[in-house]
Amino acid sequence: MKRIITILSLALFCLCTQTYAQNRADELMKQAQESLAKKEYIKARYLFLQAYNSFASQEKYAPAVECGVNASALYHRENYYKEAFELLRSAEQLVGSGEQKLKKSLPDLRFRINKERLQMYIDIKNPTRAKEQLNKLAETAKAAGNDSLSNDFLYTQANYYYTFGMNTQGDSAFRKLIERYKQQKNYAKVDECYKKLIDIARKANNATLVARTYDKYIVWADSVKALAAQDKLNILKNKYDGSLATIQEKDDSLSAKQYIIIGLCILTAVLAAALVIGAIVLLRFVMLTRKQKKAIDTANEHNELKSRFIRNISAQMEPTLDTLDPELPGVQALRTFSSHIQELSELENSLSEPYEVQEKNISAFCESIMDKIRNKVQEDVSLTVNAPKLNVKISPEHLERILLHLLENSAEYTPAGGKIWLDFKKRGAHTHQFIISDTGCGIPEAQRENIFKPFTEIKNLTQGDGLGLPICSLIATKMNGSLTLDSSYTKGARFILELHA
Structure with a gap:
C-alpha cells in the first residue's frame, strides 16, 4: 500500500512540475x-x-x-x-x-x-x-x-x-x-x-521598379473597383429577384407586399449610396497613388541633380585653385575638400560594384600599417598589433585606406604615454573584424550620431573637412562590411570594421 502511495505521489509531482514548466x-x-x-x-x-x-x-x-x-x-x-x-x-x-x-x-x-x-x-x-x-x-x-x-x-x-x-x-x-x-x-x-x-x-532604392509596380497597382485597383461594383450589383439583383418571388408567393397579403417593396427601395438606395461613396474613395486613392509616384520620381531626379551639381562645383574649383599658392593652408584644405567631394560622389554611385580581393597574411599586413604611423604619435605612445599569422582574402588597398585613416586619427588625439591597439578577430567562418582602440580624448556623445554622415556641420576646412569617416564607411560597404563606433568603450575611441567574405 505504501509503495502504491509513493508511486502516485511521484507521478503527481512530475505532472505538477511539467505543468509549471509549460x-x-x-x-x-x-x-x-x-x-x-x-x-x-x-x-x-x-x-x-x-x-x-x-x-x-x-x-x-x-x-x-x-x-x-x-x-x-x-x-x-x-x-x-x-x-x-x-x-x-x-x-x-x-x-x-x-x-x-x-x-x-x-x-x-x-x-x-x-x-x-x-x-x-x-x-x-x-x-x-x-x-x-x-x-x-x-x-x-x-x-x-x-x-x-x-x-x-x-x-x-x-x-x-x-x-x-x-x-x-x-x-x-x-x-x-x-x-x-x-x-x-x-x-x-x-x-x-x-x-x-x-x-x-x-x-x-529601385525607382524604376517602384514606378512600374505603381502602374500595375493602379490598373489592378481599377479592375478591383469594377469587380466590386459588379459584385454589389449582382447582390442587389439577387436580392431584388428574391423579393419579387416573395411578393408573388404572398400575393394574398397586399399589406405584406407593400412593406417588402418599401424595404427593397430603401435597401437599394442605401446600397447605391454605398457604391457611390466607395467609388469616390477608390478614385481618391488612385489620385493619391499617382501623386506619390510623381513625388518619388521628382525626388530621385533631384538627388541625381544634387550629385551632379556637387561634382560640377568640385571640378570648377580646380582651375581657380591652380592659380593660387599651393603652400597656403587654405588652398591645400580646399584641394583636399574638392578631392573628397568627388570621391564621396563616386563611391555613392558605385556601391553595387565590389572590390577585387587578394589573399594576404593578416599579421604582416596589420604590422605594416601600424609602422606607417610610428613617426606621427606623441612621446611614449604604445603601439600594439594583435593579429594571428593567418591568410585572409581582403582588398588590401582599400582596407589599408580605412585602417590608416583611423590609426592617424588615434595618433592625433592620443596624448603622450597613451596606447593605440589594432586587433584582428574572427567572428565566424566568413566574418572577421578589425578593431582600432586608443586612450585618447574620445568622441563627444553629441557628435557620435553624425560622424559617418557628410556635411552635417559647418567646419573650418583647414582643420579637416569631416569627410574622412563618411568615405571610410562607404568603402567598408563596398567591401561587403560595415564601420561602426563602439559607444560602450569609454577610455578613448574604438572603431570596429566588420567584413563578410
Missing part, C-alpha cells in the same frame, strides 16, 4: 512578444531565448522554433550574425531530433529556420549563400505540399531576386503569387502583394 514557457513567450511590440529589443531577445530553451527541454518543437527564429532575427538586427547563425543551427538540430522521435518530417519548421537564415544572407549581401538557402526553401516547400508555405516561398524568392538586382526573375515569382490569389478570388492578398513589392523596391 506555463512558465508560455509566459516567457508572451512577455517576449510584449517587449517586442514595445521595441524593447534586447529584453525581447533575452526572453525569447529563455522561452526557446524551456520549450526545447519539453520537446515542444513548434513554439521552440518560433521563439528561436524570433531571437535570431533580433540578434542579426544588431549585427550579431555569429550568435544568430548558431541559434538557428541549434534550432535545426532540435527539429532533426524531433523528426527522429516523432518518426515524421517537420518541413514547416525547417522552412521557418531556412527562411530566417536566407534573410540574414540577403542582409549581409552574400548572394552565393543566399542562393543555397533559397534552394533549400524550395525543396522544403515542395515536400510540405502546403499552399501557405508555397505562397510564402514565392514571396521570399521574389525578395531575393529584387535584392540582388534580378528584376526579371523577381517579376516572374510575383506574377505566379498574384495569379494564385486571383484564381482564389483573394483580392485582399493581391493588394497586399503589390504593397509588399513596392516596399521591397523602396528599400532597394
